[in-house]
Amino acid sequence: MIDLLKGVNLYLIGMMGVGKTTVGKLLAQEVGYRFVDTDEIIVKAVGKSINEIFTENGETDFRQLESDVLGQVCAYTKLIVATGGGIVMQQQNWGYLRHGLIVWLDVPIQIILERLAEDHTRPLLQNSDPQGKLSSLLEQRQHKYSQADLHITITATETPEEIATRILTTIPSILKKS
Numbered sequence: 001m002i003d004l005l006k007g008v009n010l011y012l013i014g015m016m017g018v019g020k021t022t023v024g025k026l027l028a029q030e031v032g033y034r035f036v037d038t039d040e041i042i043v044k045a046v047g048k049s050i051n052e053i054f055t056e057n058g059e060t061d062f063r064q065l066e067s068d069v070l071g072q073v074c075a076y077t078k079l080i081v082a083t084g085g086g087i088v089m090q091q092q093n094w095g096y097l098r099h100g101l102i103v104w105l106d107v108p109i110q111i112i113l114e115r116l117a118e119d120h121t122r123p124l125l126q127n128s129d130p131q132g133k134l135s136s137l138l139e140q141r142q143h144k145y146s147q148a149d150l151h152i153t154i155t156a157t158e159t160p161e162e163i164a165t166r167i168l169t170t171i172p173s174i175l176k177k178s
């Protein structure tokens, strides 16, 4: 696999809670790449949590930081990159993502809600109607996510390990197409 990829980065995109960070770490181990997470880089660089950045700096600032980080990350090779769920909304970011292979992790909203029910680290879901918020975000983003090179539809029972394996077994077919 590592020979086939020739150092090309993998970018994981998809809604919050689909498992980009979790699956990304496993992929990095399997492929022998480094793992980076744009959310984690921003948190370290700013010295605040994502919630604090949204509350104190605002989402617009966060989106600018996200683009800056992605622009820097894509200069490197041999990376598995977990991105933030909203990274697809800025056209400029697609120029960076297209440096590598883009994998969309697609999980039904009901499963995301169950996974994140006790998790308060996603600022966009800290309101009285997280289901409505997720639905409207997905509606705005779906056509962007669908521009990924690879679409992985995930079921309720599929483990992160199984998802990582499925991604790695599917990659050769998309590399042949390009």
Ligand SMILES: Nc1ncnc2c1ncn2[C@@H]1O[C@H](COP(=O)(O)OP(=O)(O)OP(=O)(O)O)[C@@H](O)[C@H]1O
Pocket (backbone or CB within 6 Å): 014, 015, 016, 017, 018, 019, 020, 021, 022, 023, 039, 082, 083, 084, 085, 115, 116, 122, 158, 159, 160, 163
């Ligand atoms: N396949 C899976 N099965 C069950 N739980 C999972 C699976 N993948 C991820 N999770 C759990 O779902 C939660 C969210 O996963 P994760 O943080 O990897 O999502 P993310 O896509 O990186 O979200 P964000 O965009 O907010 O960073 C975590 O608690 C993780 O352990």
Ligand SMILES: O=C(O)C1=C[C@@H](O)[C@@H](O)[C@H](O)C1
Pocket (backbone or CB within 6 Å): 015, 016, 039, 050, 083, 084, 085, 086, 087, 121, 122, 123, 124
């Ligand atoms: O879907 C989103 O807009 C977000 C997802 C997370 O990865 C973080 O980037 C942040 O919570 C915003």
Ligand SMILES: [Mg+2]
Pocket (backbone or CB within 6 Å): 020, 021, 022, 037, 039, 082, 083
């Ligand atoms: Mg993440």
